[in-house]
Amino acid sequence: MNVLKVVKSSRTWVAALALVAGGASAAMLPQQSTEEIKDRIAPVAKVRVAGASETAANTGAAGARSGDAIYNRYCLACHAAGVLGAPKLNDAADWEPRLAQGMDVVLKHAIDGFNAMPPRGTCMDCSDEEMQAAIDYMISDL
Template identity: 50%
Template sequence: MNFSFRQFIFAAVATFTIAVPAVANDMTDEAIAERIKPVGSLYLEGEAPAVEVAASPRNGEAVYNSFCASCHTPGVMGAPKKDDADDWSARIAQGKDVLADHAINGFNAMPAKGACMDCSDEEIVAAINYMIAGL
């Protein structure tokens, strides 16, 4: 009985030692401001909504590293691996237009635009060109 009470006390002390600093970090002014910031904007009828414009288009390498590499580096669910001629040969034979269409609109396990919903079609094509550049 005494042994299990010691275990309980040890577990309680360990829990509070770990949990209290984590809660304290969540209570900083910056953390609170981040949690309560607006998630959207309201526009009244007749007002033009502000349009966010990207500073410049991302290059193929940047798009690949941010969105494509997680599947195309290890070949997840049949995704052709970057710079692997065997994986890409049949796909390239279909033509770049088919490659672009599949990448932009999705195909089999690949989501449309590789789940990069703010990527332009040109950025997706640049990512394809980056993946097959060495072939």
């Protein structure tokens, strides 16, 4: 019986300690403004409505992004070093066989993905025009 009292007593102490520690840690949290809380719990994605203009949804109020901006944000990681066979920036030997297939094929591969390249090179909000601008940038000095 003594052991049973000790076990019950231990559980009571653990529960009491957890309650005190939990209350103390909540009191120590920095107070956040309503705006900070809204920012913290904001959704991470947006819903596209069928029939909405894709170009307007992709470009927002700022308009289309430049090929340079798209390349530096989404393409640079693979195309600067030729990761997994990606054609390097302005490297004629890398781009020649691709361009020989025609720009329509190159753009289709960029949009749909090809081999190790994911669709749109991970720029899921890039319009087709922005994808073309990124390709044009990558081959601009050939």
